[in-house]
Amino acid sequence: MIKLRGISKSFGRQQVLNHIDLTVTKGEVVVILGPSGSGKTTLLRCVNYLEKPSSGEIAIGDFSVNCKHARKKEIHQLRQKTAMVFQQYNLFRHKTALENVMEGLLVVKKLPKEDARKRSIALLEKVGLGSKLDAYPSQLSGGQQQRVGIARALAMEPEVILFDEPTSALDPELVGEVLAVIRKIAKEGITMIVVTHEMSFARDVANHVVFMDGGLIVEEGTPVEVFNHPREERTKQFLKRITPELNYSI
Amino acid sequence: MGEPFDFSYVWSFLPKLLSTLSTTLLIVVSSLLAGIIVGFIVALPRLYKVPVLRTLSEIYISFFRGTPILIQLFLFYYGLPEILKLVQVDVTRAPVLVFVILTYGLHTGAYMSEMIRASVTAVDKGQVEAAYAAGMTGYQAFTRIVLPQALAIAVPVFSNLVIALLKDTSLAFTLGVMEMTGKAQTLGAVTQHFIETYIALALIYLVISFSIEKLLGMAEHRLLRHEDRNSPVKKTFGIHRNRSYRRIIAEMESGKGGVGL
Numbered sequence: 478m479i480k481l482r483g484i485s486k487s488f489g490r491q492q493v494l495n496h497i498d499l500t501v502t503k504g505e506v507v508v509i510l511g512p513s514g515s516g517k518t519t520l521l522r523c524v525n526y527l528e529k530p531s532s533g534e535i536a537i538g539d540f541s542v543n544c545k546h547a548r549k550k551e552i553h554q555l556r557q558k559t560a561m562v563f564q565q566y567n568l569f570r571h572k573t574a575l576e577n578v579m580e581g582l583l584v585v586k587k588l589p590k591e592d593a594r595k596r597s598i599a600l601l602e603k604v605g606l607g608s609k610l611d612a613y614p615s616q617l618s619g620g621q622q623q624r625v626g627i628a629r630a631l632a633m634e635p636e637v638i639l640f641d642e643p644t645s646a647l648d649p650e651l652v653g654e655v656l657a658v659i660r661k662i663a664k665e666g667i668t669m670i671v672v673t674h675e676m677s678f679a680r681d682v683a684n685h686v687v688f689m690d691g692g693l694i695v696e697e698g699t700p701v702e703v704f705n706h707p708r709e710e711r712t713k714q715f716l717k718r719i720t721p722e723l724n725y726s727i
Numbered sequence: 728m729g730e731p732f733d734f735s736y737v738w739s740f741l742p743k744l745l746s747t748l749s750t751t752l753l754i755v756v757s758s759l760l761a762g763i764i765v766g767f768i769v770a771l772p773r774l775y776k777v778p779v780l781r782t783l784s785e786i787y788i789s790f791f792r793g794t795p796i797l798i799q800l801f802l803f804y805y806g807l808p809e810i811l812k813l814v815q816v817d818v819t820r821a822p823v824l825v826f827v828i829l830t831y832g833l834h835t836g837a838y839m840s841e842m843i844r845a846s847v848t849a850v851d852k853g854q855v856e857a858a859y860a861a862g863m864t865g866y867q868a869f870t871r872i873v874l875p876q877a878l879a880i881a882v883p884v885f886s887n888l889v890i891a892l893l894k895d896t897s898l899a900f901t902l903g904v905m906e907m908t909g910k911a912q913t914l915g916a917v918t919q920h921f922i923e924t925y926i927a928l929a930l931i932y933l934v935i936s937f938s939i940e941k942l943l944g945m946a947e948h949r950l951l952r953h954e955d956r957n958s959p960v961k962k963t964f965g966i967h968r969n970r971s972y973r974r975i976i977a978e979m980e981s982g983k984g985g986v987g988l
Contacts, residue, residue, distance in 0.1 A: 525860055527856055527859060527860060553862060553864065556859065556860060556861070556862045557862040559860070560860065560861065561856075561857070561860040563853060563856070563857060565853050567851075567853035567854050567856060567857035568854070568857070569854055569857070569858075569872055570851075570854065570876060570953055570954070571872075571875050571876050571879070571953045572953070573953075580861070580871070581861035581862065581863070584861075584863055584867055584871060585861055585862040585863055585867075613952075613953040613954075614953075615953060615954050629857075629861070633861060633862070
């Protein structure tokens with residue numbers, strides 16, 4: 478279980494996150510929606526401290542960090558409990574697909590090489606890249622790179638995987654293969670927080686939808702609640718803009 | 728000038744000049760080592776944006792890139808002992824080579840620091856974030872992710888710097904150091920076959936430069952094996968694309984010959 482309490486973040490004088498509270502139960506798939514600049518990516522990056530929150534508390538299981546005085550060691554521990562899939566994949570370009578997945582296992586988890594190798598191969602097979610073990614990122618398509626990114630995140634066996642717009646940088650015809658993989662691992666009961674603009678994906682896969690605007694959580698609930706019966710005016714407007722063909726006023 | 732031209736002298740001068748090759752190489756290698764260390768120290772404040780030290784680094788780099796190496800040699804050889812005399816330190820008896828290596832080391836260090844800075848910043852920041860997100864420490868992320876890629880990016884610039892340094896060492900003769908150019912001057916004066924000595928000298932520099940370029944080219948090829956040269960994207964741009972974009976950026980940012988910042 479993940480608990481964010483009173484997370485605030487400002488860049489200079491601009492407050493990007495304003496006392497965000499969010500609880501994610503184990504096995505839940507949380508989708509965060511919102512217009513650009515609403516702070517959703519920043520919130521996600523605060524969870525693993527790629528962005529340092531100005532204040533608040535992050536708790537994963539019984540481990541918690543107070544952001545006012547987080548120590549290096551605590552941040553390091555927090556990061557080991559999370560994994561992230563990036564918009565731009567961010568694969569290590571000088572390493573093969575297999576080495577990318579193995580890297581964290583060897584360096585952070587200190588697994589013996591043979592174990593790390595076996596586990597990484599199994600994961601790459603799972604994301605459908607069993608034949609691309611020795612390919613460098615430059616030899617892979619965007620969709621394939623992102624699937625390696627997902628395998629790399631899975632390898633660390635984190636308590637939660639954070640997806641930062643995982644399909645936004647992809648060509649439209651490659652989005653499907655990546656979403657299919659995310660769907661597959663969502664069904665296995667891995668806790669995920671996903672920032673995305675893929676509405677149909679959010680509808681199908683999410684258990685919990687969060688709508689953010691202006692650094693605040695405006696509305697949250699099940700997909701049916703948020704998509705079909707939005708209570709807040711801002712949510713309605715946003716959904717109308719994103720999917721104009723649907724009428725949400727019912 | 729001197730005796731009539733006789734090409735056979737070129738061959739006989741070669742071994743004589745090569746006898747001083749070790750001095751030239753000693754200057755090159757020592758200055759390179761000093762340059763790399765100084766370069767790192769100078770690059771760090773700029774990479775990590777340390778307030779005061781950063782400005783000092785910039786002044787240092789401006790000075791060494793903005794003044795001729797010959798003037799720097801004179802300043803260090805004639806000026807430094809005078810300044811040190813003021814604080815009661817006597818270095819007038821120190822060997823000339825020490826001043827030469829010090830000057831070339833600091834000179835190269837300025838260029839090295841620019842090379843290091845450009846190469847490290849050329850590695851995309853997203854990969855560092857990915858390393859942190861996986862739970863790596865700053866040190867692990869730097870040594871395992873940034874450094875190997877920065878090295879590959881730095882090689883072409885490094886190659887230019889080594890060759891430039893090799894040729895710059897020819898100025899050490901002005902302080903009376905018996906390296907290859909110094910030896911050539913004496914040989915010319917003694918035999919009156921100046922042109923032949925300079926041809927022999929040029930040949931030696933050429934061969935060494937060429938070997939350095941080839942060796943480092945191989946190293947670069949090996950370090951960049953992950954950047955697929957036959958990937959479909961690059962193919963569409965034809966042969967003109969076989970120099971990677973990042974490499975060109977790296978060369979532009981700290982190629983030898985730039986002045987100031």
